[in-house]
Amino acid sequence: MCRFLLRRLASALLTLVLASGVVFSLIHLLPGDPVVMILGEQAGADPVAANRLRSELGLDRPLPAQFVAWVGELGRGELGRSLRTGEPVAAELGRRLPRSLELIGGGLCFAVLFGVPLGVVAACERQRPSGIAAAALAVAGFSAPVFVIGILLVIAFSLWLKILPSSGYVALAEDPLTHLSCLVLPSASVGLNFMGVVARMTRASLADTLGKDYVRLARAKGLSRRQAILHHALPNALVPVIAIVGIRAGNLLGSMVIVEALFDWPGLSSLLVSACFARDYPVMQGSLLAIFAIFVVISLLIDVAQGLVDPRTRENAA
Amino acid sequence: MSAGGEVMLELRGLVTTFHTIKGPLCAVDGVDLTLHRGEVVCLVGESGSGKSVTGLSLMRLIGPGGSVTAASMRFAGRGLLELAESEMNRLRGGEMAMIFQEPMTALNPARRVGEQVAEVLRQHRQLSCRAAADRAVALLDRVGIREPAMRARAYPHQLSGGMRQRVMIAIACAAGPALIIADEPTTALDVTVQAQVLDLLLAMQAELGSALLFITHDLGVVAEIADRVVVLYAGQVVEEAAVNDLFHAPAHPYTQGLLASVPDVDAPRRPDRRLAAIPGVVPDPLELPTGCRFRDRCGQAHGRCQTAPPQVSLAGGRRVRCWLHAD
């Protein structure tokens, strides 16, 4: 198990390095000169100041050198300062990271808590109305764009029922209750969409597992249908579901972008978007890297979970 | 090998139909079986003859896509088809046990084998987890698995095919069943391992005094272990006899063809000798011929075979479904 974990950790680190390379190249190969952005029109009028700023920011060195310097700074935890506000990027990231994680975590819990039972019903009651309705719900959930779900939820809960706020954020420390009520709709939007993915995979996987011989053996041992499904079919059926959560973790993060914009949730994606509009390079790099890091960590956790659940995965990898 | 004794299983007129897209498929069409305590009955047939389906129907393990009916299906005096599902659950694994053909797929790949044996004990003997685990190790030892305590913690893919089938036997015998249905338990094994597993199965059966319904297509195995033989063709019983009677004087042309097609090692070798095979193929269950189902392949078919032949009782408790013996 330890060997498996170490291998996965190494692989994750490698991906992170690759990702930071992607981030770096992306931002530095795009048109637009940050010096011009900062100084505005003065850049043309005052070349001396422009060049001084350029060398200050290290932009006059060759790209590979800049990359190495950047990675070095990363290693020290130094992410630079925002070109707009002058605030340290790391601090802002630290503030926003937990908020985005809450959103993703809440959405994932929602998706699993609703998606797995939905998939089970769809697989076990295949021909009956309850099963067909469950399957339809799953397809609807994953086909609906996240912001459509969000808007429908806002209309239902903020407009009509008036029990939940449609936007805004209050820190947990300040007012836990309001904080949670602000969190519900955004994570539900993420969750309902991902629930469709989870439910579909659960249904397909369980339908496949129900036909396996060991489920039949479980019945031959005298277990009731419910016992056979719960103890033998479902645990094995959930293995590919865990895998699909890992593969579609990108979906989850993508939903996060939309939801943060829809609900004015001050997380990492909204930081990224505003930094993009403002050409704030350090903030862009930092937030993009943080987002990719979240993604890599999620994938790592999924791999570990798979290793725990399926003994054969552990052996194949190690 | 003791015959006689009380009747454990009495089956009359079993009909199992599957609802397929192309229409109803009758896999088993009027099968009768009787098993006595301590008896070994072999159910013989080719693939598609309905022998596995018969076994599953007896356990009421046919899924929602099929329906099982019978004039009478009685186990130890109780009608099986009338039982509620919960009562059937109590019988399955307890008084009635089944062994499947392919142990690699029949065992749960994600659970340790000891746990899978212990599950039966917890279910039917109401043992605590600890007691069940200990008893499971004892059972694994009984079925001839060396270092049972260590092996009990193994996963199925870590064991050889023979060991997995021993585990299956342990699972089946854990609660001391009165009826064991074994669906081709040795077909997927190497020949040397086959012999060992067969011996084990017979030893357990003798110890428990259970009735054994052994489903197979291997006549060699039948000759070794059977007390009585039931031959199945296209979902119907075509012959039933004591093993010696069947091998020395097969009554139905199909049985004769089967026995003739077994190569004889001791026969003098001649270059023009070919393996005697039954011509033709098993009929498509969706398009069965009218009358005798074997007539297209039978060398002795005649006019009367256009109508379904009756089941004829012969001397010595034999039955044949053939016009040739109907006089």
Place this chain on the structure above:
Amino acid sequence: MRFALAPLGPAGAAAAAGAVLAAVVVASLAGPLLDQADPLAIDAGNLLADPTALHPLGTDELGRDLLARVLYGGRVSLAVAAAAAVVAGTVGVPLGVMAAFLGPRGETALMRVIDVFVSLPEIFVAIVVLAFLGGSLATLIGTIGLLYCPQFARVAYGMARSIRAREHVLAAVSLGGGRWWIIRHEILPNMHSVIVVQASFTFSFAMLMEAGLSFLGLGVRPPTPSWGQMVGTLKDYLFINAWPVLVPSCMLFATVLAVNVLGDWLQDRLNPELQR
């Protein structure tokens, strides 16, 4: 929905989905020609109005006719998604097929790189690129298309590999068939079904991606309408009148749902042996 269509079976659901999709496409293409209302014309007296005879689907925040905007927007959204799918396929399929002939080392390296790209969330890259390069339709289509070509490449690679390993292809190679010959005569003709299905999935992903980007203000820029962009603007007026924002939302939902149902059915019919 599917529930109501269930008695018809999966084929019935697919047929219904196909009908919905066809209706959307036809309406988007033909509608603007038939409909008299101009998507850009402002009716200042009728802001955020509910459906009336004059404006069958109501008006938006600037008084523009929603029906016209939805139909025009449909053109844009559908066209962008289709074009992006074409780009993804045109780049991805040759890449994947070529990768199958690189030899073991080249193959592993290329597929590793592609795996990294497939798994990273695309929308972030799109956000960064579009913020810098502007929102012209060409840029949008190119960006989305390129972001989805790794998926296509992976599918094409898998298919090419399995075809290459088939016995009759091995026989052809042993008779002296060169790489290009094999690609032209064996691999490409057998990839149709896989490509078609992947294209349908890519189409729905691209549609959602364009909608999301436009929603954020980075995709199709005003005044050109697109469904996602309309949702993005109209959502701010939700509390005044919820109806306008529902119009483009439902169109998006219905179209993506139809494409997914069709894609599933196509997958089951054309490639039953592939597990998704």
